[in-house]
Structures are given as structure tokens and as C-alpha cells.
Amino acid sequence: MNAHALTALKLTGIAFGAMSLGLLFMGLGRIVSARIQRRIGPPFYQSFIDVIKCFTKTSITHNFVMDLGIIMALGGLIATAFFVPFANFSVLGSSSVVIVLYLMSIGYLGMAMGVSASGNPNATIGISRALALMLGYKIPFVMVIMAMILTYNSSDLLTYALAQNHGFGSWHIFKYPLGFIAVEIAFQAMVGEKPYDHMIAPAEIASGPMVELSGKYLGIGFLLHAVQLYVETGLIVNLFLGGAQTWYIMMVKMFAVYFTTMCINAVMARYRIEQGIRHLWIWAGSFALLQLVYTRIWG
Amino acid sequence: MEHDNIYLTNLRDEKQNMWTGLANYFRKRSMWMLYYCTGCGAIELPPTMTSRYDMERLGMGPMATPRQADLLLITGYLSVKTLKRVIWSYEQMQEPKYVVGFGSCPINGGIYWDAYPVINHLEAFMPVDMSIAGCMPRPQAIIDAFEKLMDEIQQGKAVGYKRYRKHYDWYKRNQDLVLNRQSAVLTPYVDPFASMPTAAELMAQESEDSHV
Numbered sequence: 001m002n003a004h005a006l007t008a009l010k011l012t013g014i015a016f017g018a019m020s021l022g023l024l025f026m027g028l029g030r031i032v033s034a035r036i037q038r039r040i041g042p043p044f045y046q047s048f049i050d051v052i053k054c055f056t057k058t059s060i061t062h063n064f065v066m067d068l069g070i071i072m073a074l075g076g077l078i079a080t081a082f083f084v085p086f087a088n089f090s091v092l093g094s095s096s097v098v099i100v101l102y103l104m105s106i107g108y109l110g111m112a113m114g115v116s117a118s119g120n121p122n123a124t125i126g127i128s129r130a131l132a133l134m135l136g137y138k139i140p141f142v143m144v145i146m147a148m149i150l151t152y153n154s155s156d157l158l159t160y161a162l163a164q165n166h167g168f169g170s171w172h173i174f175k176y177p178l179g180f181i182a183v184e185i186a187f188q189a190m191v192g193e194k195p196y197d198h199m200i201a202p203a204e205i206a207s208g209p210m211v212e213l214s215g216k217y218l219g220i221g222f223l224l225h226a227v228q229l230y231v232e233t234g235l236i237v238n239l240f241l242g243g244a245q246t247w248y249i250m251m252v253k254m255f256a257v258y259f260t261t262m263c264i265n266a267v268m269a270r271y272r273i274e275q276g277i278r279h280l281w282i283w284a285g286s287f288a289l290l291q292l293v294y295t296r297i298w299g
Numbered sequence: 300m301e302h303d304n305i306y307l308t309n310l311r312d313e314k315q316n317m318w319t320g321l322a323n324y325f326r327k328r329s330m331w332m333l334y335y336c337t338g339c340g341a342i343e344l345p346p347t348m349t350s351r352y353d354m355e356r357l358g359m360g361p362m363a364t365p366r367q368a369d370l371l372l373i374t375g376y377l378s379v380k381t382l383k384r385v386i387w388s389y390e391q392m393q394e395p396k397y398v399v400g401f402g403s404c405p406i407n408g409g410i411y412w413d414a415y416p417v418i419n420h421l422e423a424f425m426p427v428d429m430s431i432a433g434c435m436p437r438p439q440a441i442i443d444a445f446e447k448l449m450d451e452i453q454q455g456k457a458v459g460y461k462r463y464r465k466h467y468d469w470y471k472r473n474q475d476l477v478l479n480r481q482s483a484v485l486t487p488y489v490d491p492f493a494s495m496p497t498a499a500e501l502m503a504q505e506s507e508d509s510h511v
Contacts, residue, residue: 037350038350039350039356041356046329046358049329056325057369057395058393058394060393202362203363206363210367213367218366
């Protein structure tokens, strides 16, 4: 087998692995929410059942752009997953955090294009909220990443992960505590959990972008969220939690990040959209700015 | 609960192969519902969903739009105006889809049986896969009905959506009878379904079709 075929095989493995891990996390997250609400909750494989069921249903498409947008969103997010190092391993050899941030946006823009084409006003409101929120969390996130780039003169995620390999004390969570708080707040908005679930808001705008997705499109929507979880938790583990040498340590750390998110999600209510962006800019933004200034002057 | 309803036709002995059996397993373990809070049945759903009876154990959960839902819950009486919206919602849902009628009102009108704006037999307007008797059914009865529905889905018996497609002209005529009514509502009651083909005739037609 030549090298290219092997790489393609590995990339396919990463794509399916990312979806499966994300779906597993979604199932476990539902159990976490259920236990906080003193319920039993679904089995941990419930999200797999949901997705497979979605693919057995009939579905409605509104036009070609809707098909294209949904596939573009999934493609964009899977392409992002290729660049996130999993347990100090990156198939493509490079894992620049700038590329990750750039490709992640393609996923969201694809989703925006696809669901806007469905013509439902709720979907358009949901997308405009999602893009407004993106403005809220991307700025603190990029400021923290700029602090790291200033320190290491590199934008490579693997470099950051390897720099934290010297034991517990070398983790960036202790080196950049303010940055970690900022990113944790931004992460809550990135995955769209409460208090930043404006774009989904089932009781308010009928699940926003998902409103017209039926059957197989809804299944792809779930897979999108799964890959998104893989990418974003992987990003935080590599940036702050010391990366990982082995795959199971990586999975445990990724789940720890998601677990925190689900715990906050279970006890919070939803902000209004302008409150959400103000909160992100004032709190996450000022923590990130303090971290950037601190790193620039004393770092 | 037995399906001995007069409107029920016999589409259930369709051949099941391995793939539909497998698909039915996933369908029964992940029913997403759209609940149409038309009547008092809606008040029984919060305890069914939350920590006391926890419906999510069965993989069930509420969904925001008809496009995403598999299960339409008619929770109580249906007025003629509401019926129109329920039919729109039902037709927007993607197949396979199931309908559950809550309480006595969708079965025979319940305490509103002689009220002029309320329809009495939901079965005449859309296919109902499961009816829960009671006024109102308690959460235990609701969970029981859902488990029964899961069995029927697994066995390929919950095929109301196929019945709706096959007998669409019959359902459509029934719907038009009440939705496009021209006469005053307080005129002496005339059974609008008297001129309809009877259930026996429909069954006969059905078995003729299945022989072909």
C-alpha cells in the first residue's frame, strides 16, 4: 500500500472516529444532565440510535443549495478534525491553530448557507444569532491564542502540547489561568450550551437552524455537532490540559472538558442575545486581554 | 389495547425483511415527539418527561418542529379549527410517523361529544396508531401505551402513515366535510359520515388490493 492510500485510510478513520467519539460524548452528556435533574436518563449509546434512526427516515430538501450547504458544513468540520492532534498524533504532520480556526468557520458558514436556503424565518433568525455569537466568542479565543503564539513563536498545536509534557505543573491551565477561564467561557458559547444556546432555543425559535432539517438532514446535523465537540474539546485539551500521550488519556481529558460544560448547562438559564455577547466580551474578553497583556509584558 | 376500531383497515401484515426489522429497532428506541397541547392531556406530559417517570429512559424526547418529530401526540379534545393545524403538522412530518391520541376525547369526543366545534372521532381524519383511554390518562398509562407502541413498531404493525397514503381520498373527504362546512353549526345534527363507505367496505377493498 502506498503512502497516499495509507494517509487517506487514516483520515477516513479520523473522520469516523471523530463522529463516534462526539456521539458517545453527547450520549454521556445526556446522562450527566439527567442525573443532575434526578432522572435516570437514556443509555449512553442513545445518540448512535438517534442518528441511525434519522438516516432511516424520509427527508425533505428545499433546493440544491440546502444539500450543498449541509455537506459543506460536515466537510468543513471534518477537515478541521484532521488538524487537531489526537494524543500527540497528527496525520497531516502540521496542526496550526490558525488553520483550525479558519476551517472551523467554513463549517459554520456552510451550515448558515444550507439552512438559510430552506427559507424558514426561524432558521434565518437562528443563523443570525449564531453568527452574532461567533463574534462574541472568537475575539476572546483569538486573544488567548495570540498570547500563546507570542510565547512560543509558533502556531502549532503539537508544539503547545509537547511543551506541557513535563508533568502536571507544566500544563497551560496553570501557566495561563486567566486565558483558560476566558476560553472555558468561550467554549460554552462555541458548543451552544446554556447560557449561550440562543441559536437553538427550542421553545423560542423552534430549534433555529435545525427547524427545517428532517430525516437524513437532521442526522447530518447531529453528526455536525458530534464532530464539533471532537474538534473543540480536542483544541482545549491540546491548548491547556497538557495534550496526551495515549488515546484513552486524551478521551478522558476531552470528556472532562465536556462534562464541565454539561454541568454548567444543567443549572443555567439562557441569556438574551445581547446579554450573551456583552457577557462574552466583558468577562471572557477582559480575562483574555489581561492574559495577553500579562504574557506580553512579563511572559 | 386492541385495535378493534371500526376505521382501522388491515395493512399490518406487510412482509418484514431483515432491514426493516433492524430499522424498526432504531425507530422504536428513538421516538421524538411533537405534542400538540390542545387539551388537558398536556398537563400529564411534564411529569412523564421529568424526574418522576423520566420518558428519556425509552429514548423519547420532545422536538420543536414537525419536520424533526416521529410521534404526534394529540393531547385531548380537538376543535375544528385545531384539526386543520393538526393535519398540517401531521402532513409535514416525515415518514415513518405515528399518532397517539390521549384520553377519551380523540376516541369518541369525551365530555365534549355534543359540542358543535369539537370533532368526535379523530380516526376519521387521520390514522391513529395508539389511543389511551382515560380522562385524563395518568403518566403510568402513558408510559404503558408508549411501550405498547414500541412493540407494535418493532413488529411492523404501526403503519398508520401507510394507511393515510393509501386511503388519502377517504381521509381527505372526511376532513373536507368538517373543515369546509357551509351550513350553520347549530342546525339539527345530521351524521356527516352517513354517506361515507363503511369500514367493512374499505376492508373488502383493502383485501382485494392486497391480492393483486
